Amino acid sequence: KNEVEQSPQNLTAQEGEFITINCSYSVGISALHWLQQHPGGGIVSLFMLSSGKKKHGRLIATINIQEKHSSLHITASHPRDSAVYICGPIGRGADGLTFGKGTHLIIQP
Amino acid sequence: DAGVIQSPRHEVTEMGQEVTLRCKPISGHNSLFWYRQTMMRGLELLIYFNNNVPIDDSGMPEDRFSAKMPNASFSTLKIQPSEPRDSAVYFCASSSDTPRLYEQYFGPGTRLTVT
Numbered sequence: 697k698n699e700v701e702q703s704p705q706n707l708t709a710q711e712g713e714f715i716t717i718n719c720s721y722s723v724g725i726s727a728l729h730w731l732q733q734h735p736g737g738g739i740v741s742l743f744m745l746s747s748g749k750k751k752h753g754r755l756i757a758t759i760n761i762q763e764k765h766s767s768l769h770i771t772a773s774h775p776r777d778s779a780v781y782i783c784g785p786i787g788r789g790a791d792g793l794t795f796g797k798g799t800h801l802i803i804q805p
Numbered sequence: 806d807a808g809v810i811q812s813p814r815h816e817v818t819e820m821g822q823e824v825t826l827r828c829k830p831i832s833g834h835n836s837l838f839w840y841r842q843t844m845m846r847g848l849e850l851l852i853y854f855n856n857n858v859p860i861d862d863s864g865m866p867e868d869r870f871s872a873k874m875p876n877a878s879f880s881t882l883k884i885q886p887s888e889p890r891d892s893a894v895y896f897c898a899s900s901s902d903t904p905r906l907y908e909q910y911f912g913p914g915t916r917l918t919v920t
Contacts, residue, residue: 729909731848739896739911782848794864795848 700784702796710804715770717799719783727786728766730757732779733798742768744786773803809912811897817918823885826915829878830899838909839872839882840896848896854880855902887919 700721709715719728727746733739743750743757745766750757754773759766770777784795810829818824830837838853852862854874862872869888874880884891894916898909 731911737894737914739898739914741898741909741911744908784848784850794846794850797847 700794700796702781702783702799704799705797706800706802708802708804709773711774713773713803715773715777715801715803717768717781717783717801719766719768719796721764721785724761724764725785726761728759729784729786729795730766730768731782731784731795733782734779739782742781770801775803775805778802809897809899809910811895811912811915813915814913815916815918817920818887819920820888821886822919823883824887824891824917824919826882826895826897826917828880828882828897828912830880830897831901831910832878834899834901834910835877836900836902837874837880838898838900839880840898841893842896842914843893851882884917887917889919892917892919 700719703718727744729744730742731739732742742755745757745759747759747761754771756769766783768781778801780798780800782795782798809831812827816824836853836855839851840848841851842848849864851864852872853860857874857877869886870884872882882895894914896914897912900909
C-alpha cells in the first residue's frame with residue numbers, strides 16, 4: 697500500500713525542548729511538503745523541499761529522496777508551536793500517494 | 806493582499822443537493838489546488854490547476870465531483886449530487902511559479918456538512 701507515515705502521532709514536550717517529527721513514504725516522489733495546521737484549523741505551508749536541508753527561523757527540514765524519509769526539527773520549542781504538523785508529496789506523487797495523518801504537537805510552558 | 810478567499814465558510818445541505826464551493830486565489834498566482842480534509846482520511850489533494858488548466862485530477866473521488874477554473878482569479882468545486890460521506894473541510898491553496906519555491910498559501914477552508 698502506498699502510504700505516508702508520520703511519527704510520532706502525538707508528542708507533548710516542555711518549552712525549550714528540541715523536537716523531531718519524522719515522515720516516511722513508500723513510493724518515490726520528487727518533492728515533499730511540510731504543513732502546519734493551527735488549532736483553529738488554518739493551514740500554513742512551512743517547507744517545500746526536494747533535497748537536502750532547509751531552515752526557516754527555528755524550523756529545519758531535511759529530506760533524503762533515496763531513503764524516502766524526511767524530518768522536521770523545531771529548536772527551542774515554544775507553546776505557540778503547538779499544532780498539527782503534516783507531511784506529504786507535492787501533487788499526488790506516484791500511485792496516488794497522499795498526506796500523512798499528522799503529528800499532534802503540544803508544547804507546555 | 807487579502808490572501809486566498811473561500812466561500813462559503815460553512816455549508817450545510819441535504820443529501821442529493823448540489824454544492825458549489827468557491828475560491829479566489831492570490832492575485833498573480835498561477836497554480837491553484839483543491840484539498841479535502843476528514844478525520845478518517847486526513848488531508849487529500851483533489852485536483853490542481855496551472856494557468857487555469859487542470860494538471861492532475863486523479864484525486865477527484867468520483868464523477869460527482871467536478872472543478873473548473875474559468876479565469877485566473879476564480880475556481881469552483883462542485884459536488885452533484887452530494888452525499889453524507891462528502892462531509893469534510895475543503896481547502897483551496899494557490900502558489901506562484903517564482904524562485905520563492907512554489908510556496909502554497911491556503912485559504913481558511915469551507916466546512917461542508919451533508920445530512
